[in-house]
Amino acid sequence: MGEEKGPLKSAVELAMERLRKKDEEAGVTSRALSDQDKAAIAEVRNYYEAKLAQEDVLHQSKLRTVFDPAERDVLAGQFRRERERLTSERDAKIEKIRRGEQSG
Numbered sequence: 764m765g766e767e768k769g770p771l772k773s774a775v776e777l778a779m780e781r782l783r784k785k786d787e788e789a790g791v792t793s794r795a796l797s798d799q800d801k802a803a804i805a806e807v808r809n810y811y812e813a814k815l816a817q818e819d820v821l822h823q824s825k826l827r828t829v830f831d832p833a834e835r836d837v838l839a840g841q842f843r844r845e846r847e848r849l850t851s852e853r854d855a856k857i858e859k860i861r862r863g864e865q866s867g
Contacts, residue, residue, distance in 0.1 A: 803860050811853035
């Protein structure tokens with residue numbers, strides 16, 4: 764059979780290797796996160812997790828009082844948009860911290 768050059772790699776490891784090579788070719792650099800960065804990311808995640816939970820509770824509360832299907836659809840759309848906004852905001856803040864652009 765073929766020569767083995769060490770332990771076999773999982774599909775995830777192979778994919779990560781390819782992504783790292785692709786990033787290197789594109790000139791993207793990565794930096795290790797400091798403990799302060801990790802703490803800031805955890806704080807952002809906790810904050811937005813709480814905001815999302817709050818939105819969920821408010822949405823469920825509103826649904827209990829509305830019986831018209833059209834109105835429920837409107838509420839569902841509003842809830843979906845608010846979740847997407849909060850998730851996008853969270854991800855942007857985390858990415859900013861990862862890039863080292865954290866302010867304050």
